[in-house]
Amino acid sequence: xxxxxxxxxxxxxxxxxxxxxxxxxxxxxxxxxxxxxxxxxxxxxxxxxxxxxxxxxxxxxxxxxxxxxxxxxxxxxxxxxxxxxxxxxxxxxxxxxxxxxxxxxxxxxxxxxxxxxxxxxxxxxxxxxxxxxxxxxxxxxxxxxxxxxxxxxxxxxxxxxxxxxxxxxxxxxxxxxxxxxxxxxxxxxxxxxxxxxxxxxxxxxxxxxxxxxxxxxxxxxxxxxxxxxxxxxxxxxxxxxxxxxxxxxxxxx
Amino acid sequence: xxxxxxxxxxxxxxxxxxxxxxxxxxxxxxxxxxxxxxxxxxxxxxxxxxxxxxxxxxxxxxxxxxxxxxxxxxxxxxxxxxxxxxxxxx
Ligand SMILES: Cc1ncc(C[n+]2csc(CCOP(=O)(O)OP(=O)(O)O)c2C)c(N)n1
Ligand code: SF4
Ligand code: SF4
Ligand code: SF4
Ligand SMILES: [Mg+2]
Numbered sequence: 001x002x003x004x005x006x007x008x009x010x011x012x013x014x015x016x017x018x019x020x021x022x023x024x025x026x027x028x029x030x031x032x033x034x035x036x037x038x039x040x041x042x043x044x045x046x047x048x049x050x051x052x053x054x055x056x057x058x059x060x061x062x063x064x065x066x067x068x069x070x071x072x073x074x075x076x077x078x079x080x081x082x083x084x085x086x087x088x089x090x091x092x093x094x095x096x097x098x099x100x101x102x103x104x105x106x107x108x109x110x111x112x113x114x115x116x117x118x119x120x121x122x123x124x125x126x127x128x129x130x131x132x133x134x135x136x137x138x139x140x141x142x143x144x145x146x147x148x149x150x151x152x153x154x155x156x157x158x159x160x161x162x163x164x165x166x167x168x169x170x171x172x173x174x175x176x177x178x179x180x181x182x183x184x185x186x187x188x189x190x191x192x193x194x195x196x197x198x199x200x201x202x203x204x205x206x207x208x209x210x211x212x213x214x215x216x217x218x219x220x221x222x223x224x225x226x227x228x229x230x231x232x233x234x235x236x237x238x239x240x241x242x243x244x245x246x247x248x249x250x251x252x253x
Numbered sequence: 254x255x256x257x258x259x260x261x262x263x264x265x266x267x268x269x270x271x272x273x274x275x276x277x278x279x280x281x282x283x284x285x286x287x288x289x290x291x292x293x294x295x296x297x298x299x300x301x302x303x304x305x306x307x308x309x310x311x312x313x314x315x316x317x318x319x320x321x322x323x324x325x326x327x328x329x330x331x332x333x334x335x336x337x338x339x340x341x342x343x
Contacts, residue, residue, distance in 0.1 A: 002260045002278040002306055009259065009277050010329070010338045017257055020279055021309050021334055027284030031333025189330045218284065225285035 268324025
């Protein structure tokens with residue numbers, strides 16, 4: 001039987017210890033993304049000035065995940081809420097946390113314009129190739145042939161277009177000198193943490209950062225542990241994991 | 254901040270006796286992602302397996318075979334719920 005342990009779990013300081021187990025499903029990638037983000041906040045010592053915005057979607061389950069000021073927003077509107085915060089309070093480091101649906105479907109206009117204008121914020125877009133919270137419908141990122149609730153015979157790209165590549169799109173429009181744009185994956189947790197660190201450093205210097213993270217949704221994918229990792233590998237073959245823009249690195253201004 | 258108490262179990266002397274391995278039963282959701290990532294399991298050995306202990310959803314938690322576990326920390330690194338901790342022995 002379990003008993004009282006003498007040491008606490010190794011949580012990042014920026015994670016809210018008091019909530020206990022997260023509200024995400026067993027094996028959900030959101031936990032891995034958020035824990036890496038919290039470690040990166042620790043690495044830079046910016047917890048006190050960070051403002052975290054969560055979108056509707058499974059992201060909203062992170063409303064008390066971090067031990068930082070957090071605001072929950074309408075679906076797709078986390079981006080403008082967070083740059084509103086950083087415009088009003090230039091000291092704050094704003095992070096907008098959203099899903100692929102939130103960022104590339106309903107909130108795409110905000111994402112595009114924040115990138116074009118170089119708003120001082122980090123946008124984290126968690127790509128799990130579906131609308132997780134609402135039961136696994138097709139998202140802009142759903143892979144060709146992928147079965148979802150709304151593509152029961154597999155996604156047909158002739159009818160629905162090709163999967164949206166968020167990081168490539170943002171890399172094409174963001175100011176290369178003042179932005180950081182990358183795609184990372186939860187299969188490489190150390191790299192994910194250092195990617196978040198670079199992104200947050202860019203924001204701390206006044207720049208714009210966008211990190212798309214390839215993630216997993218075992219509940220709606222109906223995958224077991226082995227198949228979950230295998231599906232993520234398929235995603236990595238379709239969505240290139242790389243740093244697309246790292247303009248503000250080494251800059252002081 | 255309130256001082257938290259944590260339930261779980263400890264497997265002593267993994268990694269040739271250099272480390273201890275902690276599993277927090279209020280955090281483990283039994284997803285099994287760690288089992289699939291353990292490099293020793295990947296070689297076909299039974300290093301990390303399901304435990305008789307249960308996690309927060311009353312599904313099996315996990316435990317390493319101390320004789321096989323090399324203490325690489327991969328399982329702790331990927332656990333979405335930080336249910337595993339490895340500690341060097343003093
Ligand atoms: C304005 C509005 N439209 C639609 C919805 C319904 N809705 C809730 S979550 C969601 C999609 C979530 O998918 P995603 O953003 O990819 O996040 P995930 O749950 O996959 O992490 C939708 C369409 C809503 N809440 N508000
Ligand atoms: S539905 Fe999918 S994305 Fe949402 S918490 Fe569950 S596993 Fe995670
Ligand atoms: S220890 Fe973590 S990764 Fe392993 S089964 Fe439990 S919750 Fe999942
Ligand atoms: S520490 Fe490494 S070898 Fe030991 S159970 Fe975890 S993944 Fe396997
Ligand atoms: Mg999604």
